[in-house]
Amino acid sequence: SHIYSEKSFITSQVFQLLTDLKEQRKESGKNKHSSGQQNLNTITYETLKYISKTPCRHQSPEIVREFLTAMKSHKLTKAEKLQLLNHRPVTAVEIQLIVEESEERLTEEQIEALLHTVTSILPAGPEAEQKKNTDDVTMDEEDPA
Amino acid sequence: MFVLVEMVDTVRIPPWQFERKLNDSIAEELNKKLANKVVYNVGLCICLFDITKLEDAYVFPGDGASHTKVHFRYVVFHPFLDEILIGKIKGCSPEGVHVSLGFFDDILIPPESLQQPAKFDEAEQVWVWEYETEEGAHDLYMDTGEEIRFRVVDESFVDTSPTGPSSAEATSSSEELPKKEAPYTLV
Numbered sequence: 001s002h003i004y005s006e007k008s009f010i011t012s013q014v015f016q017l018l019t020d021l022k023e024q025r026k027e028s029g030k031n032k033h034s035s036g037q038q039n040l041n042t043i044t045y046e047t048l049k050y051i052s053k054t055p056c057r058h059q060s061p062e063i064v065r066e067f068l069t070a071m072k073s074h075k076l077t078k079a080e081k082l083q084l085l086n087h088r089p090v091t092a093v094e095i096q097l098i099v100e101e102s103e104e105r106l107t108e109e110q111i112e113a114l115l116h117t118v119t120s121i122l123p124a125g126p127e128a129e130q131k132k133n134t135d136d137v138t139m140d141e142e143d144p145a
Numbered sequence: 146m147f148v149l150v151e152m153v154d155t156v157r158i159p160p161w162q163f164e165r166k167l168n169d170s171i172a173e174e175l176n177k178k179l180a181n182k183v184v185y186n187v188g189l190c191i192c193l194f195d196i197t198k199l200e201d202a203y204v205f206p207g208d209g210a211s212h213t214k215v216h217f218r219y220v221v222f223h224p225f226l227d228e229i230l231i232g233k234i235k236g237c238s239p240e241g242v243h244v245s246l247g248f249f250d251d252i253l254i255p256p257e258s259l260q261q262p263a264k265f266d267e268a269e270q271v272w273v274w275e276y277e278t279e280e281g282a283h284d285l286y287m288d289t290g291e292e293i294r295f296r297v298v299d300e301s302f303v304d305t306s307p308t309g310p311s312s313a314e315a316t317s318s319s320e321e322l323p324k325k326e327a328p329y330t331l332v
Contacts, residue, residue, distance in 0.1 A: 003187060004151040006223070014147050014191065014220055021192060036173070039181035043191055046248035047222075054231075079225055086146065087229065097229060 008078065011086055012059035015051045018044050055088035055125035067121045074114055075105075088122045090115065146224045149194055150187055153216050154178075158202075160209045168196060171215055179219060186302050188223030189249055222249055224297045234291045237272045239265055242287050244295060254295055259287075 021044060051057060059067075064085065071081050076099060083098045092111050096102045106114070156174045158167075172193050179190040198216035205212065224230060232244040232252060242259065244252040256263060260274045266286075274285040287293070 002153045003184075004153065006148045006150045006187070006221070008225070009147045009149040009194075009220060011146060017194065017220065018192065036177040040176045040192060043181035043189075043248055047191055050247045079228070083229060087231075100227075 008082060010059075010064065010082060011051055011054065011056040012064060013061075014047065015056055016061075018048045018051075022048070053126055054086060055122055056086060057126065058123035059085065063121065063123070067117075070117045070121060074110070074117070084118055085122070088118060088125055090119055146222060146228060146230060147191070148188065148221050148223045149218050150221045151197070151216070151218050153214065155212050155214050158211050158213070160211075163211070167199070167202075167213070171196060171199070171213065175215070175217060175219070183302070184221070185304050188221040191220040191222060191248075194218040194220050224300075226297060226299075228297045229294060230297065231292060231294050234287055234289050234293050236289050237265070237270055237287055242272050242293070244293055252295070254293075258298070 067085065068081065071084075076084075080099050087094065087098065089095050089098060092108075092115065095106075095111050095114055099106060102111070154175070156171050158170045158174065162170045175193050180192055181190065183189050194217075196215060196217045200214040200216075202211040202213040204210070230246065232246045235243040235245045235250065237243065239256075241253050241255040243250075244254060246252070256265070256272070259272060260276070262275045262277075264273055264275065265271075266273050269286075271289075272287040274287070276283045276285050
């Protein structure tokens with residue numbers, strides 16, 4: 001085969017695709033060609049399992065669109081925005097890991113603003129949700145979605 | 146962490162599948178060929194995204210199957226340089242810390258990339274980060290099953306296609322991602 005081009009594909013879309021594929025295959029019943037489908041089954045199952053534990057699992061296309069629009073003012077690279085989606089950082093340290101040379105490019109206020117955009121638009125990942133339920137949460141005025 | 150790769154390939158559909166919808170047969174054949182396989186210099190193939198173009202199908206003399214040239218896009222796992230990922234520690238060896246994502250296993254953090262100072266505990270077969278504070282040293286163990294955050298600094302594709310009768314048996318090509326700098330997050 002020949003390869004023409006490669007472009008990045010956001011994780012939440014992979015999650016959606018694999019979830020749809022799983023539904024489709026369930027509906028069509030036991031595939032009599034299933035001997036050749038074992039690899040697809042394995043990789044689909046494992047990849048879904050992995051993404052399910054990340055914040056990407058709750059990122060609908062609308063949420064992603066809203067996030068990317070809000071990101072326009074922050075002047076980050078595509079790779080940095082992708083990682084913000086993948087990780088949904090909640091601390092300044094995490095932002096500094098993701099944004100290259102953040103000390104030069106972002107002031108403390110800008111980091112705070114970025115954190116606010118990230119945490120207000122992107123839903124928390126499954127583990128963060130779990131943690132939130134067990135921690136003492138004192139400051140949330142907003143109702144959980 | 147994932148990419149969409151545009152590819153072209155010829156798909157062979159055996160006659161007993163002719164009654165099925167062409168696109169379904171093609172999708173199945175492409176997934177059979179690529180899913181969960183590493184394509185050299187591309188990455189680990191996950192699943193078909195879509196078929197963008199089908200050229201005419203041909204039947205060749207001596208082979209009753211139809212051959213169709215297909216343009217399609219495939220979802221591939223291929224993290225970019227410097228990307229940060231979270232995985233689980235599979236185990237430790239003198240070579241370093243072995244990390245897995247579940248669907249992809251060949252990730253190695255070599256000793257020089259671990260938070261220093263680090264030492265290998267022979268008895269427990271585990272890497273230890275000797276974290277110094279004013280109160281003294283705390284040993285943080287890279288235990289199997291623990292979550293670990295790491296940055297991709299390098300990748301290597303090995304072409305393991307058969308080279309001839311003298312070579313060892315063909316195994317699927319593997320992609321290794323030597324890593325560095327693990328901000329170690331314990332959950």
